[in-house]
Amino acid sequence: AVNGFAYPRGLCDQRVIAAVSDAGYRYAVGTERGLNQGKGNPLLIERMGAPDTGVADLKRCIADIARSGKPGSATEVPSS
Incomplete structure (x- = not known):
């Protein structure tokens, strides 16, 4: 099974996040730059270059x- 999702062009809103969750994905990444400290939403994982x-x-x-x-x-x- 595929557990992760990447938002196309990093675009997402609450409706898209809910659809990703409903589809069974456990985590997702966009294009927001930042550090994850384990406390955030796993469907909004930030990334670093x-x-x-x-x-x-x-x-x-x-x-x-x-x-x-x-x-x-x-x-x-x-x-x-």
Whole structure:
């Protein structure tokens, strides 16, 4: 079974979210930039862009977020 859904072009409203839930999806993502702290609506998961400069930068970004709970200035994460 497919558990996740991606809103086309990130577009959704309460009617669309209800339809996604009614269809049986457990989580969904849009295009809103942000960090999820486990308290939000699983049908409105925010996302972060990943640096396109290589694995080392991605690891640094993940470590920075894990340490502080938010992206730091040392590793700028480009918006998507």
